[in-house]
Amino acid sequence: MPGTDPAQACAVVTGELPDFPYLPELPARGVGADIIGRTASLLVDLPVETTPRGWKFAAHAGRDQRRAVDFLSFDLDAIQQAADGYAGPFKVQVCGPLTLAARIELSRSVNPALTDPGALADLTSSLAEGVAEHALAVRERIPGATLVVQIDEPELPAVLAGRVRTASGLSTVPALDEITATDTLRSVLAAAGTFTVVHCCASGFPFLLTKEAGAGAVSFDLALLERTEIDAVAEVAEAGLGLLVGAVPSRDDVAAWAAGAARAAGAARAAGAEGAGKDAASGVVTLWRRTALDAQGLARQVVVTPACGLAGLSPKAARETLAHCREAARIAPELIEEGD
Numbered sequence: 001m002p003g004t005d006p007a008q009a010c011a012v013v014t015g016e017l018p019d020f021p022y023l024p025e026l027p028a029r030g031v032g033a034d035i036i037g038r039t040a041s042l043l044v045d046l047p048v049e050t051t052p053r054g055w056k057f058a059a060h061a062g063r064d065q066r067r068a069v070d071f072l073s074f075d076l077d078a079i080q081q082a083a084d085g086y087a088g089p090f091k092v093q094v095c096g097p098l099t100l101a102a103r104i105e106l107s108r109s110v111n112p113a114l115t116d117p118g119a120l121a122d123l124t125s126s127l128a129e130g131v132a133e134h135a136l137a138v139r140e141r142i143p144g145a146t147l148v149v150q151i152d153e154p155e156l157p158a159v160l161a162g163r164v165r166t167a168s169g170l171s172t173v174p175a176l177d178e179i180t181a182t183d184t185l186r187s188v189l190a191a192a193g194t195f196t197v198v199h200c201c202a203s204g205f206p207f208l209l210t211k212e213a214g215a216g217a218v219s220f221d222l223a224l225l226e227r228t229e230i231d232a233v234a235e236v237a238e239a240g241l242g243l244l245v246g247a248v249p250s251r252d253d254v255a256a257w258a259a260g261a262a263r264a265a266g267a268a269r270a271a272g273a274e275g276a277g278k279d280a281a282s283g284v285v286t287l288w289r290r291t292a293l294d295a296q297g298l299a300r301q302v303v304v305t306p307a308c309g310l311a312g313l314s315p316k317a318a319r320e321t322l323a324h325c326r327e328a329a330r331i332a333p334e335l336i337e338e339g340d
Contacts, residue, residue: 002315006075007204010082011313016322020303022091023138027311032068035152036103039095041068042130044120048104053167056105067175080141087144093199094131096153096185097124098176102164103155110167112325114176123183128191135192139287142316149192150199150219150278152187157204178209185213197244201308207232210241217242221307222283223249234291237301246307247280248324277327284328285335299333 001009001025011025027033032041036055040048048055049062083090095285101114101123113119157165162175189196198210199219207229210218218236222245225233237243281304286299304325310318 001026001310002028002313004219004317006078007082008114008315010078012319012322014079014082016319017326020089020091021079021083021086022093024077025093025144025309025311026071026075029071031064035070035095035154036100037064037068038072039100039127041072041105042094042134044129044133046126051105053105053110054103057107057119059107076137076141079333080131082143083145085144086142088146089148089149090138090142090145091150091197092134092138093132093150093152094127096151096156096198097127097188098159099153099155101126102159102173103198105328107237112166112173114164114173115166117180119182120128120184124302126224128188130193131188132193135194147192147194148197148202149194149304149314150197151188151215153185153200154202156181156198156200156206157202159207159295160206161204163277175284178206179228181206182209182213185215187211189214197242199244201246205229207236211236215241217244219244219305221246222287223307225287229289230290233287234293237293237297239302242303244303244305246305247283247328248277248304248305248306248321250308250310250321251312277304277324277329280324281326281331281335286333288336295336301331301334304332306328 001012003009004026006024006026009026013024014021017273020245025033025038027035031037031050040055046060047061048057048065050064104113105111106113106116106119113123116246131149135149139147153166160178162172162179164231165172185198195216197217197219198215200222205218205220207218218241233243246256284302284304286296288302305323306325310321313321326334
């Protein structure tokens with residue numbers, strides 16, 4: 001989310017998404033609130049520190065890792081207050097082990113941890129323990145929550161394709177084999193002890209690998225989905241996984257998209273469609289129809305989400321994006337039943 005005030009962000013989330021709120025992240029606060037630093041605050045017995053290039057393993061926890069711990073504590077306090085009395089699904093998100101390994105350097109080298117099997121194993125073990133403790137802490141603060149843990153893996157396609165660059169930028173890390181990648185991801189997913197989602201808003205989402213790793217759902221950017229990937233989406237959905245479909249833009253073009261959607265909604269009201277979520281709902285319905293699965297499954301298995309994070313938007317645009325998601329989720333089951 002945009003901004004630096006956790007109380008305000010939590011109020012927006014719980015207000016706009018009363019049926020499925022989440023713990024916001026506020027990277028605008030700086031180092032320690034970024035995707036790597038935030039999850040580094042969860043690592044157990046694996047200290048890190050920052051360098052001019054980013055994060056690296058260290059002998060002792062650096063100031064920025066301690067700062068990340070404080071940020072997360074502030075956010076948990078804020079969501080505990082905002083979600084007081086809440087009962088229902090509640091999502092938290094952490095950076096996944098493969099993305100961490102691609103972005104954290106070894107302690108005595110500028111190469112990423114991904115280049116060292118031992119470092120990757122240690123990182124995975126530490127993260128798994130930290131995720132389990134984090135899940136427990138959230139349950140204690142929001143006793144009525146049915147916890148959903150999202151594992152963010154923006155670098156996963158690059159890790160599998162051998163596109164992760166070394167610190168010099170002159171070469172790339174060899175591709176990680178799929179068996180190792182699956183086992184690594186499975187360890188962290190299993191440690192969560194609850195329903196899990198793997199999210200990646202890069203192209204080339206490895207749907208089948210995610211299923212094999214034991215995720216309960218996949219979360220992806222609908223705009224990046226290729227027609228050749230529809231069969232994989234159908235396979236994971238047929239296996240019972242949920243689809244968190246990023247159908248509402250979350251980039252700086254969201255204002256233009258919303259204006260166009262509003263015009264379309266105004267023109268379509270005579271046919272019974274409502275709200276600026278019409279375009280997003282139509283995209284979700286089109287995807288589901290292409291899977292050739294039962295129409296009623298859409299309402300059971302699909303969650304409409306922003307395409308990716310909202311931190312780059314204005315507070316107003318971020319709030320409107322969440323509202324569009326909620327509207328699209330209301331409309332989509334009606335559209336697929338009506339054959340719209």
